[in-house]
Amino acid sequence: MLCELDCIIKPTNVVLMFQMFAFKNGACLKDNTTLVSINKDGDQGLKVAASNGENFWGKKYVAVVGDWMRNLVKTVCGIELPIQPLEANVCYWRIKDGHEVEYAIGNDFPMFTSYGHSYIFGTPSLEYPGLIKVAVHGGYQWNVDLSKPDMIQFCVYLMTPNEDFMIDFLRGEFGKDVVIGGGFSGHGIKMSPAIGILD
Template identity: 45%
Template sequence: MFQALAAKKGAVVRDKTEVVGVRKGPEGGVVVTTGTGEEFHGAKCVVTVGAWTSKLVRSVAGFELPVQPLHTMVLYWRIKPGRERVLTAESGFPTFSSYCDPHVYSTPSLELPGLIKINYDGGPPCDPDSRDWASGGGDVADRVARWIEEFMPDHVETAGGPVSRRSCMYSMTPDKDFVIDFLGGEFGEDVVVGAGFSGHGFKMGPAVGRILAEMAIDGKANTAAEAGVELGHYGINRFDGNPVGNAKN
């Protein structure tokens, strides 16, 4: 939806285009280089590369930003016959998160009729460029199955495992807080970074996108200020000499 709206407004979307470098332009501004050698020139640049953030920031700015990719799996399970309607939003079934071991979350049955998404919130560390797409999530499915058998045995079928497994990645910061800041250094305020959304940033995409755009265009985020949000909490340098960032322990 966002891509379609952006294109309607005149944006050009380049799918499957690997970004390999960001540098200052010879006459100011920013130059973005792709894996095919193509270059894009602009006054500003917003970097939102997810699990590749640490690699890109290291290569273009020379410092370590602790955004750890985790390989997780999106799992869809078959609803037991007769329970299909019970697990829909229309029937009042909620989006929920179970903060036990394992940490499991779910949404109502919606996009795949007869199936429900019940996932493990996390996964093993991975390299985004060389992960095992089929089983890189480790024993995630087995852990979720055991949770289902304990808490929803009459509603969801676990025999044979999940019906659908979709490879996914989290980009985790040590404190699970986002990184929303200017890259700084030689780039100053010409490059804005949005990263480390730690498995829970998707739902905040519209607000974060607006903040990043305001930072790039105006040099400050009026939306955040009006909402009373202190962006310093999400600073890119908060891990300097403090590996846990905003975490209290």
């Protein structure tokens, strides 16, 4: 299927943009930090403890913890969310010598999608010059027996059964002070700019 309205974004740039927006509005950003607990702390509001011994206090907390969302919600409030990390391989295939310009972003090579048993998509050369990206959406296995890709990257998708995203208040003792978000890993980054309200 060819869709002329498709576009390609660089997820790293999108994440950085949202992080900078949050930081400029007073957020404390902690990457690669394992959460141990979230507790009410009297007049201090919320206390968030990290495995490295750091503690953070605030009135509101947004937990966007990717693949750890299911464990976090179960640990903090005992609810089992129907969300599951899936393993997927992203393959990059070498473009034949002399054709690199034709397959580069902005030229005639389109993004493509196959909605068959396996949902396969591909993009022009962008991340790695001289290579086009071909991947299976959602963690399905795809075996190619005629040739092999030049590079394969491991990718983790966090998926709900219906592939919708989850954004909600943690509730319970936290009321509306803790927001959780998940199901954006993998395909969701493309939709994240249109989700939620930024004040």
